[in-house]
Amino acid sequence: MDETESSKQKKLRTGDHPPTNPAATLLTDDLVVEILSRLPAKSLHRFKCVSPSWRDLIAHPAHRKKLPQTLAGFLYGTDDSHFANVSGGPAPLNASVPVLLDKYLHLDTCNGLLFCLCYSEPPPTSSTTEFDSHYIVCNPATERWVELPPHPRAEFNSICRTPRLAFDPAVSPHFHVLEFEETDRRKHITGLNIYSSKTGAWNHRGSELGEEVALFSGITSAYLGGMLHLLGMLPMNDFDSVLVVVDMEGKVWKTIHVPHGFSFGTLFGTIALSQGCLHYANTIQAPTSKKMKKKDALSLAPKIALWYLEDYDSKEWVLKHSISTDKLFSRNVMEFKVAAIHPDCDTVFSLSCETGRLASCDMRRQKFHILNLEKSMTWDLLPYVPLFSDSLAEAVGQ
Known part of the structure; x- marks a missing residue:
């Protein structure tokens, strides 16, 4: 007797092998994807080896929005942008995405979002030689982006700035940009400019650190538990290395050696x-x-x-x-x-x-x-x- 269509689908789902657990064959593809979406990325990618059908389910473009993703590679380069693929699969970035062009300076990444400084040379007819620039936050996978408004303290040219991105899609669809201010003369953190995508506005906070801390340049941050962590050092204490920790309102500050x-x-x-x-x-x-x-x-x-x-x-x-x-x-x-x-x-x-x-x-x-x-x-x-x-x-x- 010919196999029914349902029986064929069950065999496909189990890799054309008799199932060790008959109850597992009752799971539809949608239920399998829902279960897999609750796993950490490391376990999810190991489960690609369970069967050809699970591999195809995990890799299918329609399911990628639900399933956790792991590290794909690294963006690098200053004069132009490059991508180092460490996943072994196809490159996840489209080279034609505008934020990968040379007029964008990549500043930070956080949980899938890319934070950039967009700059352009002044028109040839202009009398000024200053570059026009503004911050943008982009999702390269969906090619959507948001341009941030300039903050009121942008004209303070004597201040060094270290901007970082904070975002956790499991908590909120909104992100924050934290721009740390440091003095030129005696470099240490003096204040913080905070942008919230929820309010669309900037706020300024003075530093609440009890000691002078200078930030390391060119080092990414870590966002955990609503707090942003950055590496810094204590110039007044034999340049000990510390983490600078601050919340998204600039009210809670601390250091961790x-x-x-x-x-x-x-x-x-x-x-x-x-x-x-x-x-x-x-x-x-x-x-x-x-x-x-x-x-x-x-x-x-x-x-x-x-x-x-x-x-x-x-x-x-x-x-x-x-x-x-x-x-x-x-x-x-x-x-x-x-x-x-x-x-x-x-x-x-x-x-x-x-x-x-x-x-x-x-x-x-x-x-x-x-x-x-x-x-x-x-x-x-x-x-x-x-x-x-x-x-x-x-x-x-x-």
Whole structure:
């Protein structure tokens, strides 16, 4: 007797093998997608191997809005834009998207949104030589964008500014831009300009930090629990490295000290929200014994260390993994830096400025994988996780 259409569909869904659990065959594709949407991205992508039908369900464009996405790659480059694909699949970015053109300076990314400074040269007939510029926030996956209005303090040219993006689609479709102000003369945070996409307006707040903190430039932020985290240092305290933490209203400020490593200070650290908690990675010099002299320890190959904040309230960091870099790039700690942390696993990405190579360091398995970048001499990588939902609540153009 011929198989019914329903029976054929059940076989397809289970990979053409007899199901081990007959109840599973009663699940429709919509129910399977709904269940998969509740999983973390790492588990979801592992389930592509369950069967051909699950692989097709997960990869289908119609389901991408519901399913969590993992790290696709990195935007990098200053004079022009490039994308380093680390997912192994097709590039998720359309090269013709306007924000990937050279008139856009990429400043930050956060949960699928890209934060840029758009600038243009003055017309040839103009008497001024100043560039016209404004901020935009874009979702490259949907090609929708929002242009931010200028804030009232834009004319304060003596102030250094560090703008960052804060966005969590699981909490709200709205985003915030936080622009930290620092003095030119004695560089430290003095205030904060805050833009909310919900109100469409800027607000200014003075710094509530109890100590002078200077921000590191060119380092991405981490948004967790309604608080933005950035790396900074204490010029008045031997340049100790700290996290600057602030809420979206600029009312709550605090600092969290980060690990210095085993011995002689912290070099080229980065932070990220990974696997649900705050992680920090840095490059350290690790002596083999406490009696080893400093000059001898510095001749050793440096290590990459991965830490996580086990207890946010007590600010206690725990060393999760470390890996020797004796087979990575070179033995010169100044030649490369820790550039990013994978959001779904214990993988740290290190960047060589001199050779234009990106190393994926699997900290748990102690393995390296080298990628050659199209453009060398870059120190900044912006991680990109696609967001296929229409997240920009007040999009004004495309």
